[in-house]
Each structure stands twice: as structure tokens, then as C-alpha cells.
Amino acid sequence: MKKIYITIVLSLLPLLMFAQGENDNWYFGNYAGVRFTGTTTTLLDSQRASGFASGTVSDNSGNLLFYTDGSQIRNRAHQVMENGLGINNGTAWQVSFVKHPTNPKQYYVFTSNFPGGIVSYSLIDMSLGALGTNGEPLGKVVDGVKNITLFDDLGGSYSSFGVTVVPHADGKSVWVCFPRDIKMYSYLVNASGLNTYPVVSNMNITPPTSYYNAKVSSSPTISSSFSNYISLNVWAGIYNESKVMSFNNATGKITNDYLLSIVSLTPTTTEFNKDASILYVGMNGSGNIYAIDMLSSSTSLVYNQIYNNPNLECYAIQRNKYNDIYINYRDRDYLSKIYNPDVYGGSSVMLNAINLQGRTTTESLPPLLITADNPCPDSYTLTVPETYVDHTYQASNTITTHTNYIVEQDQNIRMKAGNYILLLPNTQVRYSGTFLAKIEDCPSTIRQARKTDQKISLTLDLTKDAKADLLDIYPNPATDMLYIKSNSKIKNIEVYDISGKKINSTWSDNKVDVKSIPSGAYIINIQTENGKITKKFIKK
Secondary structure, eight states: OOOOOEEEEEOOSOOOOOOOOTTSEEEETBTEEEEEESEEEEOOOOOOOOOSOOEEEEOTTSOEEEEEOSSOEEETTSSBOBTOSSGGGGOEEEEEEEEOSSOTTEEEEEEEESTTSOOEEEEEETTSSOBOTTSSBOOEEOTTOSSEEOBOTTSOBOOOSOOEEEEOTTSSOEEEEEEETTEEEEEEEETTEEOOSOEEEEOOSOOOSOOSEEEEEEOOOEESSSSEEEEEEEEOSSSEEEEEEEEETTTTEEEEEEEEEEEESSOEEEEEOTTSSEEEEEETTTOOEEEEETTTOSSSOOEEEEEOOTTOOEEEEEEOTTSOEEEEETTOSEEEEEESTTSTTTOEEEEEEEEOTTOBOOSOOOOOOOOOSSOSOSEEEEOSOOOOSEEEEEESSEEEEOSSOEEOTTOEEEEEESSEEEEOTTOEEOTTOEEEEEEOOOOOOOEEOOOOSOOEEEEEETTTTGGGGOEEEESSSBSSEEEEEESSOEEEEEEEETTSOEEOOEEETTEEEOTTSOSEEEEEEEEETTEEEEEEEEEO
């Protein structure tokens, strides 16, 4: 007797999950690649040789579609995509992809450039191009929609050193943001496509007179008097100043609610954790990594140093689909990783987290593909036999099947909807097919931040933090006592386990008694008169 089991599950709490696999793959550096699908896999098939910019897009199931170094686009067969040479005339510093909100086969490619170039976009259509080994098209950069100039509000072309994408407040559209001097140009991509007339806002900053590299990035959405942070990192040589500004995703404008200035002797790069409660700052000249507590920093900054290594150059920090944060130290055969990125005071750096197996890093890591703040469409109506082998449909409202919807044997299909799932006559789930129907809201990671009319303006001066780098702990591993060598006066010491739980410990005269602590790995936060430093030690 054939048996088919259909399970209906009610879930009252939204879950953080990734039903879609567009961000499963990273291609970057010199022939380097990584795949994130539960377990992390090093990829060895990249044909990317170098380049400043990085970008990778996969389909909903995590199958590679294309990747770029900012000058050429390669398809899933690792060949140059049809019409994919000469993107932005080969001068891109940063690249962002945007999936067309109503045409899932089309992707916009936005590129920033070196001084003297112009901001432009191209359009990829995955329904075009030669057929691959699976019989599906390999994609093509659309004729007539390649390197199209984007104009400012006065109709002039301009150059920009960075580009980032922010979900719109409507949950369906996105903003594509380019900084230029003191202004931010925000272009709306909605159901109708790209609106090439920008929304313009003042960034309230003094632009650098010259620079040799830069990056702009956005935070996850928060619930506050503004919706997102925009981080602007400018590498200008002997004096470098990064900015973190507030952004309103309903208007597309920079606001005056929040401004953080980060001053340093060497360039910096930044990344937010999953809910923008912590900002991580990497130092290009020293390899140092700092963590800033964004929730607690209202009248003064709360921050600490979680790693330092004068022999490394931090060129990029990037969050992946699982909200893990990876560090790109230039010209290395590994990626580093921030452990416990959501626990302020409990995070640390693992240097060799992913071995790239002989491939090496360069200047950047691929940004996340952002479609909209709401990752779910309103509804699905399915009427033809299922083509996915393993897939999750998730809708904010309903899913309906009828006519000739069939789940065949050995297919694994999950459906999740916020309101209802309706299986009408002629819906079939055949023997050995697996089907799960579940009532569940779309996932949300929006942080409920403090709501206040207070305008916040803060400065982090890392030029004065150089003294704090002269600190060491020994022996490591430790058995009874852990000694601290510092050129600055120590004001407080805290010890945490690797999960972020605070451990009871006693200290005096620059030494910590660890003999009663169980064996394992620990984080020690050392507060000196120059700031807070975080280091990792092993208790034997």
C-alpha cells in the first residue's frame, strides 16, 4: 500500500532562515572561492585572476550563475559571459548586483570606478546566451544595456569610489547608493525597473582631496528614527577618516540623526553584524580589528580591540548568508573569521578559518545580493509539475496549487506561508516524494533600536590608540596564572568563554588567576587607560 505523509506545522515565532541560495557562493581574489551550504567548502574552479571588485550571484537553489572582478563577467561554466568583457571599461573598485523585482531572470550590475571614470550599470539576462550542459542558458549581458551612464540630478556624469544597496521601506524595492564628494545619489529599483533619476542628499562631510581606495556599505535594517547605517571608508594615505551615517530607506536620503567619524593613521574597512548592534573595524596598516558597541554608544563610544597583528593588512570584512563575518587579509591563502560576532565583549578572531588551498586573497570579498527587506513574495500559484529536486517556497501570504502540480518521487518540497496553503484538486504528491506544508511568517532580523530625538555625533580617534597595541599575554596556553605585559595602566579585566558567557576570575598586579577555570579557549578583555583590547588564550 502506498503511503504519502503530508505534515502541517503551525509556528508562531518567525525564524531566521535562508530558503534561497543566491549568496551560497563567493568567488574572489586570485582564483579563490568558497561555498556556504551548512558546511563550508573551498572552491577550486574559479577563473578569476585578480581585480579590485568582487561579486557573485547564484540561483535560489545555490547553483552558481555568474561572478565578476568588476571588469568582466564569467558564467557558471567559468567562461566569459556573452558580451561580458569590458564592464565599466575595466576600472571598477566596487560592484553591486540587484535582482529585478519582477523579472527573476534579470540582474542589474552597478559599478563604481577610479577617479576620472564614470558611474554606470549593465543588465544581465539569464534567459539569453548559449545553452550550458544542463540545457539552460548561460546568460548574456543585454545588447544596448551595457555600461550605461548614470547621471546626477543636474544631468551630468560623475565618478564614485563605492556603491551599496539598501532595501526600500516598502519591502519590495531597493535603493542603489553612490557617494560623490559631499552628496549621496540614491537610485530606486522597483517593479518597473531602474529609475535613473537619483534622490540626492547631503552627507555632511568634508570630502578627501585625493584617495587611492574606498568602500561604501550599508547595515541591516533597524527600527529607529532612521532605518539603516551607511558606512563610508576612504583610503587617503597618511590621514584616513571613515564615516558612519544614518539613512532613511523610505526617502533614500542620508539623515542627520547619526554620525560617527573614525580617524586613523592607516585605512579602515568596516562591517556590521546581523542586526547592526556591533560595527567591526579593520585596519589596513596593522591588521587590527575593533568592535564598536552601537547600542551603548550614545554619549561616548564603547569599543574594544579584538585582534592585532602588525604583519597583516586588512582589506575587507564581509558578512555572509549565515551572518558569519569573514576577514580578508591581503595576499593570504586563507580567510579569517570573527567568532561570536553578535556578542559584544565576547568576539574574537580565528586567523586561518578557511584554507583556500593555494589560492590567495586580494582587495575585496563579494557583497551580499540584496533583493528587498522582505525576502518573501506575497503569494505563489503553482500549476505545473515541480522542477526542483529540493526546494522551499516561502510566501508572506498564500501558496496555492492546482491543475497539474505534481511532486514526483525523490523530490523534497517545502511550502511555508504566512496565511494559508491551499492544495486544490489535481495536486499530486507521488510515492517516495516528500512534501511539507507549514504556516510560518517570513523571517525578520530587524533590530528594535532605541527611539530618540537625540542627534548623535561621535568620533573614534585610532591615531591615539597606537599605544594600546603594545600589550601581550603569556604564557599562552596558561595553567595557573596568565600574565599581562602592557605599556599602559590596566583598569579592568574580564574573561569570557568562547560562547560569550562571562567567567568569574580574579586579577591583580597585571596577572589573572586562571587555575580554577576549566580547560578550553577563552576571551580576555583588558581595559587600559587607552581603550579596551581583546585577546584569546588557552587554559590547559
